[in-house]
Amino acid sequence: MSPHAAVHATHPSAVANVADNVPRYTSYPTAPHFHPGVDAVTVRGWMDALEGDDEISLYLHIPYCDRLCWFCACHTKQTRHYTPVAAFLRSLHKEIETVGGLVHGRGRIRAVHFGGGSPTMLKPDDILMLGEALRDRFDFLDDASLSVEIDPNDMDDGRIDAFAAIGMARASLGVQDFDPKVQKAINREQSFALTKSIVDAVRARGVQSVNLDLLYGLPHQTRESVAATVVQALTLEPDRLALFGYAHVPWFKKHQTMIDEAWLPDSAARLAQSRLAAQLIVDAGYEALGLDHFAKPQDALAVAARAGKIRRNFQGYTEDQCDTLIGLGPSSISRFRQGYAQNIVATGEYEKAVDAGGLATARGIELSVDDQARAWLIERLMCSFAFSAIELVERFGAVGQTVLCEASRLAIGGAGHLLRLDRENFIVPEESRPLVRTVAARFDKYLNNGTGRHSPAV
Numbered sequence: 001m002s003p004h005a006a007v008h009a010t011h012p013s014a015v016a017n018v019a020d021n022v023p024r025y026t027s028y029p030t031a032p033h034f035h036p037g038v039d040a041v042t043v044r045g046w047m048d049a050l051e052g053d054d055e056i057s058l059y060l061h062i063p064y065c066d067r068l069c070w071f072c073a074c075h076t077k078q079t080r081h082y083t084p085v086a087a088f089l090r091s092l093h094k095e096i097e098t099v100g101g102l103v104h105g106r107g108r109i110r111a112v113h114f115g116g117g118s119p120t121m122l123k124p125d126d127i128l129m130l131g132e133a134l135r136d137r138f139d140f141l142d143d144a145s146l147s148v149e150i151d152p153n154d155m156d157d158g159r160i161d162a163f164a165a166i167g168m169a170r171a172s173l174g175v176q177d178f179d180p181k182v183q184k185a186i187n188r189e190q191s192f193a194l195t196k197s198i199v200d201a202v203r204a205r206g207v208q209s210v211n212l213d214l215l216y217g218l219p220h221q222t223r224e225s226v227a228a229t230v231v232q233a234l235t236l237e238p239d240r241l242a243l244f245g246y247a248h249v250p251w252f253k254k255h256q257t258m259i260d261e262a263w264l265p266d267s268a269a270r271l272a273q274s275r276l277a278a279q280l281i282v283d284a285g286y287e288a289l290g291l292d293h294f295a296k297p298q299d300a301l302a303v304a305a306r307a308g309k310i311r312r313n314f315q316g317y318t319e320d321q322c323d324t325l326i327g328l329g330p331s332s333i334s335r336f337r338q339g340y341a342q343n344i345v346a347t348g349e350y351e352k353a354v355d356a357g358g359l360a361t362a363r364g365i366e367l368s369v370d371d372q373a374r375a376w377l378i379e380r381l382m383c384s385f386a387f388s389a390i391e392l393v394e395r396f397g398a399v400g401q402t403v404l405c406e407a408s409r410l411a412i413g414g415a416g417h418l419l420r421l422d423r424e425n426f427i428v429p430e431e432s433r434p435l436v437r438t439v440a441a442r443f444d445k446y447l448n449n450g451t452g453r454h455s456p457a458v
Contacts, residue, residue, distance in 0.1 A: 022437045022447075025378050028374055029365050033446045034363040038340075039361055039363075040359040040360075043336075043341045043359055048106075051106060053107075055109075055110040055141070055324075056103070056324045057109070057110055058325075058326055059325060059329075060328045060332075061075070061329030061343075063075060063117045063329060065078050065121065065151070066118065066121050075330065076116060084347075091355055092130070093130075095359075098357060098359065099137075099326060100136075110141055110144055110322050111147070111320050112146045112167075113149075114149060116149060121151070127159065145170060146166065147168070147170035148163050150171050150174070152174075169207060170210075171207050172211040175190070177214070177218055177225070178190075178191075178192050179225045186259065192232055196236055199238070212242070214277065215243075216277060218246045218264075219259050226273045234280070241286065241294045245292075246264075281294045287306075303319070304319035310384070312383055313325060314333055327341075339367045341363075341364035343360040343361060376396070377392060378440045381436055382436060385436060386426060387426055390424050418439045
């Protein structure tokens with residue numbers, strides 16, 4: 001079974017689904033369905049329920065950038081001054097102190113991820129102090145890993161040394177596209193030479209895994225320009241690559257109105273760009289993982305995928321097996337066994353909440369057994385393009401049986417090109433795997449019950 005459909009022809013009856021607007025399913029239920037009924041009191045209870053041998057991942061959201069990339073849909077804000085960043089860091093330290101006190105003795109840290117925004121705009125001394133604060137307030141496993149999202153334009157030797165000193169083992173560099181015309185259209189000018197210099201620098205400091213983020217569907221991109229970027233990226237021999245489709249959501253992120261929609265490729269062109277880029281990456285010896293990730297066969301993510309242990313969370317595909325992910329910083333999302341919780345998005349309001357010694361929880365959702373069953377099924381589809389009918393029922397009993405009936409109706413109905421039954425397994429056919437988000441949406445009971453708007457399926 002080929003692990004990635006983007007290298008195969010798409011089923012003719014599936015082409016109409018390419019432009020479907022559906023969630024990316026980095027969680028289920030998805031964030032638009034979170035509500036304020038899950039608050040700081042709820043999350044304190046979830047933290048109290050952690051056990052001593054639980055393994056925990058931490059995510060630190062740094063909400064600032066020193067430039068605004070017009071393609072970005074993250075919660076971030078531009079600043080040309082460090083004063084607001086310094087104020088935010090004081091609050092982040094307070095949150096680390098509060099959360100660390102609540103979970104002390106109830107779990108150990110397996111992984112830490114710095115994201116943003118641009119965590120690499122932090123000053124070296126602030127990076128070192130954050131690393132020290134985390135280890136002071138949380139119990140770390142000896143082999144805990146630390147990963148960092150990097151904007152090459154921010155980096156210098158001091159910052160690279162600081163992240164290396166606090167244990168950076170993985171680095172993810174935003175590339176998007178190397179074509180100057182595309183870069184200008186998205187306000188993200190970044191030369192290949194600069195990108196290479198940062199890749200070389202982090203590897204010289206012992207980073208074990210380097211990831212490059214690439215995008216298709218950007219303004220002015222063509223199959224030829226996307227292919228040229230992929231070929232250049234491959235010369236850097238990254239351990240992993242992520243190939244994302246640009247999500248044009250100007251109703252959600254107003255700065256995306258700076259991108260003229262006339263410059264954007266249509267759905268058919270996006271699909272063609274995705275398939276060509278994926279083929280080039282696979283031909284270079286990378287294993288295709290899930291919908292949009294690739295890794296060298298020896299990389300930990302590929303090893304996890306072959307063992308059926310690849311997972312999906314808010315950072316994309318991961319080998320991280322922790323059931324608990326605690327988000328720190330404004331807008332960050334935590335995942336507990338009982339449900340999801342999101343911090344206050346507005347940085348000023350976040351700072352007020354944590355400076356007062358409380359949690360910054362704004363909203364979330366508690367998981368019913370039905371939610372858990374659908375979340376498991378959707379994650380398996382997104383990670384492996386298949387799920388076991390037997391395991392679904394064994395895990396979730398009568399609720400799993402109900403969801404299984406929905407899968408059976410889908411497989412034998414008019415959407416059989418999206419999902420098929422093969423013995424005990426329901427499988428997304430290879431030719432329809434670029435549309436796996438559309439398949440997952442068929443099991444999303446919340447999708448038509450809210451006002452959230454989403455990006456195209458491919």
